[in-house]
Amino acid sequence: MSNKKFNILKFIANYLIILISIFALITIIFAGLLEFINRSVLSGKDLLIFFIVSAVASILFSIVFKLNNISIVLQAIIIYFLLSLIVVLVGYYVLYIYDIGHNYKLFISTIIFIIVGLVFLILFLIIKLRKVNKSLNENLKNFKERDH
Amino acid sequence: MKKISKKIIILVIILLMFMGINYVIMDTNHNVVLANESVEFENFDYEIEKIRQDGDLKINIILSWDTKEEIFINHIFITVPNQEEEVTNIKPESNLKNNNMYHYNLNFTVQNWQIGTMKIDIAYSNNLANTSEEHYIFYIAEGKYLEEEISWGNAIFLAIITTFCIAIGTFIIIENNKKSYLDNIN
Amino acid sequence: MKLQIDEIPNLEETEIIIRCREVDDRINRIGNYIRTSYITINGKDNGESYVLYLDDIYYFEAVDNKVFAYDEHKVYEVSYKLQELADLLRKTSFIQVARTVILNINKIEKVSTLVNGRISAVLINKEKMIITRAYAHAFKQKLNG
Structure with a gap:
């Protein structure tokens, strides 16, 4: 298989995995929420909308992954933010689970906890990155001292 | 490529199971x-x-x-x-x-x-x-539009679960991206 | 361990012989250090030839089918191909970090990880190099010894 063909296949495979991950995520979240709140289930139309949203979002995610000049922390923040946005928009405009007028408690709680989750994510990544970089620089220091 | 194909197949199977559980045809006129x-x-x-x-x-x-x-x-x-x-x-x-x-x-x-x-x-x-x-x-009676307002306790619980799912989703997507280029090198 | 240094004024070329019962890690490191310190390469700048000590070179870079050596102040064109240098310098502190770059690890001040498996290296002259993901693993392995 030529290099170009392989790269195209690789890109498609990655795209599909992102698509399926997003689709599975929003299906699981909203199936659970609907079951808990309404005692109802997702319809075929809802699933189709989810699929279209996932397909479009996957394109965005694939573009984000092509950005090489951003830090690991920023990359994770962008992915988390985009996923949260998808969940909130689908819940607001498609399933009407989130609404400022009605069910505002769920809407406000979700927004607050998404922000809290983001803060935790940033802290976790900064600590992890510092640890990795510290270890790498220690190895560098040992290497240089070994040679001198 | 083999590893990526396996992951795709597993995810598709899980997804089809969820779709099977959740799919329902809109029903009218029974209430x-x-x-x-x-x-x-x-x-x-x-x-x-x-x-x-x-x-x-x-x-x-x-x-x-x-x-x-x-x-x-x-x-x-x-x-x-x-x-x-x-x-x-x-x-x-x-x-x-x-x-x-x-x-x-x-x-x-x-x-x-x-x-x-x-x-x-x-x-x-x-x-x-x-x-x-x-x-x-x-x-x-009991049509799909009928909902009750949920309490703060339930709202917070559901919000935590939602946030947790989003965090897991973020982790899975990033890890998969990392693995895909490591697979290429190896 | 015994250390003997003989100063011979009319000696043509410096010769270092290590006698040991077994070649272990320490002996290898001493050998690598000596190689890095004493291997020289000929470089040209504006038509003039220079003898370059490996210890002074920050990195080699291939541009337009030519290979250049960068030290702290100047750039020299060398007659080796990048792959030849990679083979020659395998047991020294030099390592290939990109398709067109061989870097001297001793000239790195600090490193940090980037997205998509790349590593950023800041040299002691504050210049930044990117270790691409294809070479990042080998780089980490070399640091670990």
Whole structure:
């Protein structure tokens, strides 16, 4: 298989995995929420909308992954933010689970906890990155001292 | 490539299982209860749809029925617990079907959020002069639009679960991206 | 261990012989250090030839089928191909970090990880190099010894 063909296949495979991950995520979240709140289930139309949203979002995610000049922390923040946005928009405009007028408690709680989750994510990544970089620089220091 | 294909297959299987559990065909007309028997309204059907108008959630109701003779709708009264609303100036679409029945299609939007059992009272008459008004009443119970406000405790619990799922999703997507280029190197 | 240094004024070329019972890690490191310190390469700048000590070179870079050596102040063109240098310098502190770059690890001040498996290296002259993901693993392995 030529290099170009392989790269195209690789890109498609990655795209599909992102698509399926997003689709599975929003299906699981909203199936659970609907079951808990309404005692109802997702319809075929809802699933189709989810699929279209996932397909479009996957394109965005694939573009984000092509950005090489951003830090690991920023990359994770962008992915988390985009996923949260998808969940909130689908819940607001498609399933009407989130609404400022009605069910505002769920809407406000979700927004607050998404922000809290983001803060935790940033802290976790900064600590992890510092640890990795510290270890790498220690190895560098040992290497240089070994040679001198 | 083999590892990526395996992951895709596993994810597709999990997804199909979820779709199988959650897929449902919209069901109508199984919760209608007639308060009075009327021989005039036949094949009565209704559809309820949530819509967003100017940022507000409203209910769009579509009713359809057949009658042997032509009728003229005067008013429609919508009643839910603690709330009554009259929907006026509604003109149904009508057409004569092959079996000489009059088919009516009525589409209207209810302004307020509905909670509880909804009573729909259609006031109609048999002629334009409105000489005698009759009522056709029915109830819609436990339709898909019926929701109760959830408590703060439940809201917080659900919000935590949602956030947790988003975090897991972020982790999976990033890790998969990392693995895909490591696979290429190796 | 015994250390003997003989100063011989009319010696043509410096010769270092290590006698040991077994070649272990320490002996290898001493050998690598000596190689890095004493291997020289000829470089040209504006038509003039120079003898370059490996210890002074920050990195080699291939541009337009030519290979250049960068020290702290100047750039020299060398007559080796990049792959030849990679083979020659395998047991020294030099390592290939990109398709066109061989870097001297001793000239790195600090490193940090980037997205998509790349590593950023800041050299002691504050210049930044990117270790691409294809070479990042080998780089980490070399640091670990």
